Amino acid sequence: MTNNRLEAFSDGVLAIIITIMVLELKVPHGTDVHALVPLVPVLVSYLLSFLYVGIYWSNHHHLFHSARRVSGGILWANLHLLFWLSLFPLATAWAGENHGAALPTAMYGVVLLLAAAAYYILQCAILAHEGPDSLLAKALGRDWKGKLSPLFYLTAIPMAFVNPWISDGLYAAVALLWLVPDRRIERVLERE
Amino acid sequence: MTNNRLEAFSDGVLAIIITIMVLELKVPHGTDVHALVPLVPVLVSYLLSFLYVGIYWSNHHHLFHSARRVSGGILWANLHLLFWLSLFPLATAWAGENHGAALPTAMYGVVLLLAAAAYYILQCAILAHEGPDSLLAKALGRDWKGKLSPLFYLTAIPMAFVNPWISDGLYAAVALLWLVPDRRIERVLERE
Amino acid sequence: MTNNRLEAFSDGVLAIIITIMVLELKVPHGTDVHALVPLVPVLVSYLLSFLYVGIYWSNHHHLFHSARRVSGGILWANLHLLFWLSLFPLATAWAGENHGAALPTAMYGVVLLLAAAAYYILQCAILAHEGPDSLLAKALGRDWKGKLSPLFYLTAIPMAFVNPWISDGLYAAVALLWLVPDRRIERVLERE
Amino acid sequence: MTNNRLEAFSDGVLAIIITIMVLELKVPHGTDVHALVPLVPVLVSYLLSFLYVGIYWSNHHHLFHSARRVSGGILWANLHLLFWLSLFPLATAWAGENHGAALPTAMYGVVLLLAAAAYYILQCAILAHEGPDSLLAKALGRDWKGKLSPLFYLTAIPMAFVNPWISDGLYAAVALLWLVPDRRIERVLERE
Numbered sequence: 001m002t003n004n005r006l007e008a009f010s011d012g013v014l015a016i017i018i019t020i021m022v023l024e025l026k027v028p029h030g031t032d033v034h035a036l037v038p039l040v041p042v043l044v045s046y047l048l049s050f051l052y053v054g055i056y057w058s059n060h061h062h063l064f065h066s067a068r069r070v071s072g073g074i075l076w077a078n079l080h081l082l083f084w085l086s087l088f089p090l091a092t093a094w095a096g097e098n099h100g101a102a103l104p105t106a107m108y109g110v111v112l113l114l115a116a117a118a119y120y121i122l123q124c125a126i127l128a129h130e131g132p133d134s135l136l137a138k139a140l141g142r143d144w145k146g147k148l149s150p151l152f153y154l155t156a157i158p159m160a161f162v163n164p165w166i167s168d169g170l171y172a173a174v175a176l177l178w179l180v181p182d183r184r185i186e187r188v189l190e191r192e
Numbered sequence: 193m194t195n196n197r198l199e200a201f202s203d204g205v206l207a208i209i210i211t212i213m214v215l216e217l218k219v220p221h222g223t224d225v226h227a228l229v230p231l232v233p234v235l236v237s238y239l240l241s242f243l244y245v246g247i248y249w250s251n252h253h254h255l256f257h258s259a260r261r262v263s264g265g266i267l268w269a270n271l272h273l274l275f276w277l278s279l280f281p282l283a284t285a286w287a288g289e290n291h292g293a294a295l296p297t298a299m300y301g302v303v304l305l306l307a308a309a310a311y312y313i314l315q316c317a318i319l320a321h322e323g324p325d326s327l328l329a330k331a332l333g334r335d336w337k338g339k340l341s342p343l344f345y346l347t348a349i350p351m352a353f354v355n356p357w358i359s360d361g362l363y364a365a366v367a368l369l370w371l372v373p374d375r376r377i378e379r380v381l382e383r384e
Numbered sequence: 385m386t387n388n389r390l391e392a393f394s395d396g397v398l399a400i401i402i403t404i405m406v407l408e409l410k411v412p413h414g415t416d417v418h419a420l421v422p423l424v425p426v427l428v429s430y431l432l433s434f435l436y437v438g439i440y441w442s443n444h445h446h447l448f449h450s451a452r453r454v455s456g457g458i459l460w461a462n463l464h465l466l467f468w469l470s471l472f473p474l475a476t477a478w479a480g481e482n483h484g485a486a487l488p489t490a491m492y493g494v495v496l497l498l499a500a501a502a503y504y505i506l507q508c509a510i511l512a513h514e515g516p517d518s519l520l521a522k523a524l525g526r527d528w529k530g531k532l533s534p535l536f537y538l539t540a541i542p543m544a545f546v547n548p549w550i551s552d553g554l555y556a557a558v559a560l561l562w563l564v565p566d567r568r569i570e571r572v573l574e575r576e
Numbered sequence: 577m578t579n580n581r582l583e584a585f586s587d588g589v590l591a592i593i594i595t596i597m598v599l600e601l602k603v604p605h606g607t608d609v610h611a612l613v614p615l616v617p618v619l620v621s622y623l624l625s626f627l628y629v630g631i632y633w634s635n636h637h638h639l640f641h642s643a644r645r646v647s648g649g650i651l652w653a654n655l656h657l658l659f660w661l662s663l664f665p666l667a668t669a670w671a672g673e674n675h676g677a678a679l680p681t682a683m684y685g686v687v688l689l690l691a692a693a694a695y696y697i698l699q700c701a702i703l704a705h706e707g708p709d710s711l712l713a714k715a716l717g718r719d720w721k722g723k724l725s726p727l728f729y730l731t732a733i734p735m736a737f738v739n740p741w742i743s744d745g746l747y748a749a750v751a752l753l754w755l756v757p758d759r760r761i762e763r764v765l766e767r768e
Contacts, residue, residue, distance in 0.1 A: 004239075005203065008203050011585045012206075012208070015589045015591075016592055017214075019593060020592075022665055023596060027666065027673060031678070050655075054652075057585060061582075076250075079242075083242055097219060102223070103223050107228075113357065160586070201399055204398075205399045205402060208403040212404070212407060236449070264442075271434075278402070295420075296416050299420075390637075393590070397594060404596070408603070460630075460755070463626075467623070478604060487608060488607055491612075511679075
């Protein structure tokens with residue numbers, strides 16, 4: 001099985017996830033500046049989630065670029081990742097409409113953590129299929145970003161019950177960490 | 193006519209179906225744990241339907257992988273399948289919001305049954321086009337999963353009026369049955 | 385400019401149009417059979433519009449299959465068609481929720497008529513680009529379906545103010561007329 | 577990295593943006609002509625935004641057609657553009673539901689301006705990657721449309737607080753300016 005259709009389907013799902021989050025941005029009631037105020041935290045949440053889905057799309061792109069063929073296991077590991085990513089719009093809307101509230105901020109981190117775990121499982125499934133001497137294995141190297149991100153989420157989730165703004169800062173920090181696209185794979189590919 | 197654009201269009205529709213089900217997950221009112229309680233059955237329904245759409249996508253992928261060219265009849269059999277799959281979000285939301293209610297549980301099974309029938313018709317249309325000695329005919333073999341699933345649905349639908357939880361168990365059982373992707377086609381393809 | 389990306393974009397828009405119509409199907413209030421009754425006319429409208437979008441996708445597929453290269457004019461004629469098709473969900477929901485009402489039934493016909501006109505313009509733009517001796521020109525032949533459909537719509541629109549059921553019958557008749565996919569192009573392509 | 581998947585993802589996002597704007601078109605209450613009256617300004621706004629997304633898609637198409645390979649920077653410049661375009665449905669709905677109101681009209685222009693800025697950044701990133709002697713650099717030439725459009729927006733935004741209809745006229749004027757697809761690139765490509 002080639003990975004063309006899997007990439008096309010994933011692209012479709014990610015494109016829809018990134019776009020339907022906009023549907024949670026309710027049209028303001030009223031036409032003055034005050035009507036825009038409640039929109040600000042929702043927009044900030046939307047921006048953060050947009051970055052996260054963009055990062056996942058970019059890394060997904062790099063991951064499958066180095067994996068030429070997919071197995072049934074990889075197919076389901078990919079659907080598992082898409083499932084957790086599909087909960088982003090809900091988690092984003094709940095956290096955005098209740099900015100500064102403990103539980104919505106913590107749950108946002110739980111969804112981020114489970115999506116990160118699903119991505120890790122997908123990466124392992126592809127690595128197992130490609131072998132330890134594969135291009136991908138070399139390109140990933142020690143994968144310090146992938147190992148650091150869950151630690152940030154695991155800190156941010158309980159911290160939401162102390163001070164949600166610290167959690168928000170940690171979520172933003174992970175996004176910035178990844179914003180630099182995964183040059184490792186690009187570099188190894190160029191060297192070959 | 194090649195099947196590229198048919199696959200692309202089907203991928204698009206399936207990607208949208210699997211994702212817009214999330215729009216039925218209403219943002220919780222309130223920010224405490226109690227606000228999350230009504231979300232649990234809706235999430236479970238969403239997970240089950242996500243699995244089903246994933247299974248259909250995976251099997252659809254395998255089916256068209258072995259069918260190189262499509263006729264007008266196959267095109268419409270495919271649209272017929274997409275029509276029933278497009279009712280998944282509605283059936284999922286109704287069953288999820290009324291967990292344990294007889295009629296919504298039964299109707300969920302009716303939509304599953306009609307989608308399964310549409311898939312069977314599509315499979316027959318492709319088989320008729322490819323011929324009895326085709327790769328696909330060999331790969332499908334006796335198709336026991338395809339024959340067993342409708343029996344489960346036909347049992348689950350009336351059972352919903354006795355005990356909806358039994359129906360839910362039967363729907364979950366069929367999903368687990370199919371979760372293992374269709375190795376038959378993969379195996380035959382590898383042998384050739 | 386090749387037509388790959390134009391087809392991909394059109395496929396995306398058509399896939400979304402055909403699927404978001406489902407979002408207008410409101411989850412029934414209540415869990416008994418009476419709760420399903422108001423859904424019936426909405427479902428019938430949805431089915432008719434699903435057929436129409438399916439027909440447009442199928443014909444669009446055939447049209448661009450014979451047009452290898454696209455000009456700026458074709459690109460905009462295509463967007464013009466997509467604009468009218470994008471109003472299908474709104475027209476369908478209004479007609480479906482007010483089954484038997486004159487104006488919604490007439491407006492549904494107006495949207496069908498304008499989409500048909502846009503398709504005709506697109507077809508002319510492609511024909512002008514391909515030339516009178518092209519495969520497409522031969523394949524279309526006298527295009528009696530394309531010429532008959534607007535007459536049906538033009539009859540159905542005023543008829544909605546006399547008896548909306550006659551209009552509904554005419555809309556369904558046109559869908560059945562087109563349901564047989566455009567064999568003309570297929571036949572000419574096979575002959576070559 | 578090839579640009580195939582970036583184009584496919586962008587096509588998906590643009591197709592969804594252009595289509596979910598329809599979801600803001602609320603089904604009219606009532607079945608007489610008066611029920612259609614409040615829909616008119618919303619439809620006009622929708623048409624204008626449809627044109628703008630169509631123009632962006634068309635220009636995006638031309639831009640990436642001449643850029644064969646993409647870097648990480650181009651990937652993020654593209655996501656940045658998609659972010660601002662994803663706010664079109666919200667800005668369109670707010671302006672459409674409050675036709676003639678100052679702030680919604682001005683904010684529509686702000687979103688247009690930021691999308692134009694993002695497109696300009698994307699174009700610069702691709703130009704820097706392709707080099708000053710590239711086909712794209714020649715094709716763009718002096719890029720007078722790209723330089724004129726922001727001036728129109730910058731005039732229209734404050735003008736909304738004087739007379740919103742002048743702003744609407746300026747927004748429409750820019751759309752008409754671009755409606756003629758970017759022949760420059762086509763011409764240079766044909767010459768080569």
